[in-house]
Amino acid sequence: MEFGKDKELVMRHCKKCAMPDTRPGSIFDEKGVCQACRNYEKRRTIDWEKRKEQLAKICDKYRREDGYYDCVIPVSGGKDSHFLVHTMKVEMGMNPLLITIGDPFTKTDAGLKNYRNLGETFSCDHILFNLSIDLFRRVTRIAFEELGEPLKFVEASIYTVPMKMSIKMGIPLVVFGENSAYEYGSTEEQSYSATEYILRIFKAIDVDFWLQRGVSIKEVNAIIPPIEEELKECKPEVIFMSYFSPWSSTIHLGIAKRYGFRDLAHEWRREGCIEDFEQIDSVAYMVHLWLKYPKFGFQRTSDIASRRVREGKISLFQAERLIMEHDHKLDQRAMEDFINFLGYTPKEFWDIVERFWNRKIFEKVDGTWKLKNPVYKDLIESKKNA
Ligand SMILES: [Zn+2]
Helix, strand or coil, X not given: CCXXXXXXXXXXXXXXCCCECCCCCCCECCCCCEHHHHHHHHXXXXXXXXXXXXXXXHHHHHXXXXXXXXXXXXXXXXXXXXXXXXXXHHHCCCCEEEEEEECCCCXXXXXXXXXXXXXHHCCCEEEEEECCXXXXXXXXXXXXXXXXXXXXXXXXXXXXXXXXXXXXXXXXXXXXXXXXXXXXXXXXXXXXXXXXXXXXXXXXXCHHHHHCCCCCHHHCHHHCCCXXXXXXXXXXXEEXXXXXXXXXXXXXXXXXXXXXXXXXCCCCCCCCCCCCCCCCCECCHHHHHHCHHHHHCCCHHHHHHHHHHHCCCCCHHHHHHHHHHHCCCCCHHHHHHHHHHHCXXXXXXXXXXXXXXCCCCEEXXXXXXXXXXXXXXXXXXXXXXX
């Protein structure tokens, strides 16, 4: 049986990093190694100095003398955002306009401080775009109940809003951070241009889906992509920073902390997660991430553990242990924030989640869904035999 081909039937894991082939779009080679590992190996052969020069050339093309904004950076406030602004403003001498798409879930202290810190420490103008709270509540409920993907609407606007703003405001360059398709291994192609990637996202936005479910035409502005003529006429260049600089959460964390970035270490130990410095601003956001678990059999801990294996920070064995201990857990505080905001009881929440357990990869044992073929199978066996 080939890797990745029979993902409907079984769940197989990368021999090197433990990442499962149930990740949508994942590619595995004949040796059972995932494309994310292969892409990571390529880093050693890349001339990063040269790529930095390439970035400098792109910046030279767009840097303005009249003081107007020369690039848009969509930011969340996280460590990667700090790294992006550091690179564009401090290293490249650009004058970025920062744009954040907010969500109305409860914010952590660290999240609030980081968001504020970003504009303040780098002296950047910063636009916060909030969807109507009433709309957010409705579309999030719809997407949770029907797709098991609560933030689908908001996530579309993360791309549409900054792109439309750059066009309308005549800002010629948009800088996104990580090319997740490449870093997580659903493509072998690495390109600095994010245009194709963005166009694919725009194409996949289904405005009718929302209209058919009672969202009014006046409420879908945030997810309507710019029209083709606008894109052609203004042609903002869209780039991925991860092409120009080896993407590393720990390096970014170090840089971000020097600028005043705060992690969650003194605030909240999150269940189901093995770090405290990613996706930390919004309490309920963890629920959106966790919902990958019933659908695909893995979530944040798997993502982070396999990345750490690739980076040589932990062994495959250690990754398996972490995945076994943490990956299935949904953080209680995140869930409570989620259901309180959206108006569900815990029972209603779990009844909805029940629909999404992927019966091909999970089985119910004593009332609990268990993976049929977890990556830590050997660990369980050895415990039994001990
Ligand atoms: Zn791998």
